[in-house]
Amino acid sequence: MAVLGPLLRARSSTTISSMASTIRAFSSCSTPNFGNDLKPPSLLAQKPLPLRHDPQDRTVQWVFLGCPGVGKGTYASRLCNLLSVPHIATGDLVREELSSSGPLASQLAEIVNQGKLVSDEIIINLLSKRLEAGEAKGEIGFILDGFPRTIRQAEILEGVMNIDLVINLKLREDALLVKCLGRRICSECGGNYNIASIDIKGENGSPGIYMAPLLPPPHCASKLITRSDDTEEVVKERLRVYKEMTQPVEEFYRSRGKLLEFDLPGGIPESWPKLLQALNLEHYDKKSAAA
Numbered sequence: 232m233a234v235l236g237p238l239l240r241a242r243s244s245t246t247i248s249s250m251a252s253t254i255r256a257f258s259s260c261s262t263p264n265f266g267n268d269l270k271p272p273s274l275l276a277q278k279p280l281p282l283r284h285d286p287q288d289r290t291v292q293w294v295f296l297g298c299p300g301v302g303k304g305t306y307a308s309r310l311c312n313l314l315s316v317p318h319i320a321t322g323d324l325v326r327e328e329l330s331s332s333g334p335l336a337s338q339l340a341e342i343v344n345q346g347k348l349v350s351d352e353i354i355i356n357l358l359s360k361r362l363e364a365g366e367a368k369g370e371i372g373f374i375l376d377g378f379p380r381t382i383r384q385a386e387i388l389e390g391v392m393n394i395d396l397v398i399n400l401k402l403r404e405d406a407l408l409v410k411c412l413g414r415r416i417c418s419e420c421g422g423n424y425n426i427a428s429i430d431i432k433g434e435n436g437s438p439g440i441y442m443a444p445l446l447p448p449p450h451c452a453s454k455l456i457t458r459s460d461d462t463e464e465v466v467k468e469r470l471r472v473y474k475e476m477t478q479p480v481e482e483f484y485r486s487r488g489k490l491l492e493f494d495l496p497g498g499i500p501e502s503w504p505k506l507l508q509a510l511n512l513e514h515y516d517k518k519s520a521a522a
């Protein structure tokens with residue numbers, strides 16, 4: 232993070248055409264001793280992840296990929312609590328900037344309301360500010376959620392730091408759409424809920440999916456609102472853009488042996504234990520629960 236901060240700051244003020252040469256220049260630099268001792272994730276299947284709570288020992292530098300609405304935020308945030316690292320969601324960074332009425336706010340509002348992707352420059356600018364703030368607070372490691380979204384962002388990231396593991400969360404598209412349209416936010420406390428109840432029967436050998444709704448407590452129930460970008464039209468556009476821009480990012484990490492594919496078997500109660508199992512973190516969870 233010590234490196235990414237200044238680099239991203241520098242890049243955000245350079246033109247796009249000069250980016251490639253900057254990236255090349257940084258890629259050829261010797262990288263600092265930063266997570267270099269982590270075992271490659273391709274060993275995941277054979278060996279437990281070498282995770283430690285001690286920040287002096289090793290860091291977690293992970294990325295969460297997956298379609299909009301698949302639940303990246305939920306699982307990333309749970310893992311962050313478990314591993315004591317910050318959950319950095321570029322979607323949150325964008326929303327914070329939107330509500331800040333800063334110089335980027337009106338530009339962002341237009342892009343987001345159309346379901347389009349925010350440009351690499353803007354995202355990198357926001358991420359850079361967030362990492363610097365974290366660095367100042369002494370944060371070690373992170374889980375990125377919503378970044379990188381494009382091959383170019385993935386290349387920028389690779390040029391400056393070692394991403395240990397990329398978790399690709401997957402859910403079939405019909406379930407995804409219903410789930411996205413069921414999202415609700417409490418206008419008072421900001422709590423996230425989902426009123427969709429998904430129960431798809433298994434057919435032709437593929438397993439069924441059951442996802443219970445995540446209903447609000449009574450004091451929030453009358454204050455639920457739908458985000459303005461959660462309409463069917465915008466959700467479908469987000470999925471289309473995701474496929475076009477981000478699926479190549481999956482391939483980018485797959486080819487480097489860093490991609491862990493995870494098919495969500497259902498809602499949180501079904502999926503969380505299986506995800507921990509896939510990450511060899513079940514015992515970690517028990518240990519931290521007992522501590």
Ligand SMILES: [Zn+2]
Nearest residue numbers: 417419420451
């Ligand atoms: Zn509430």
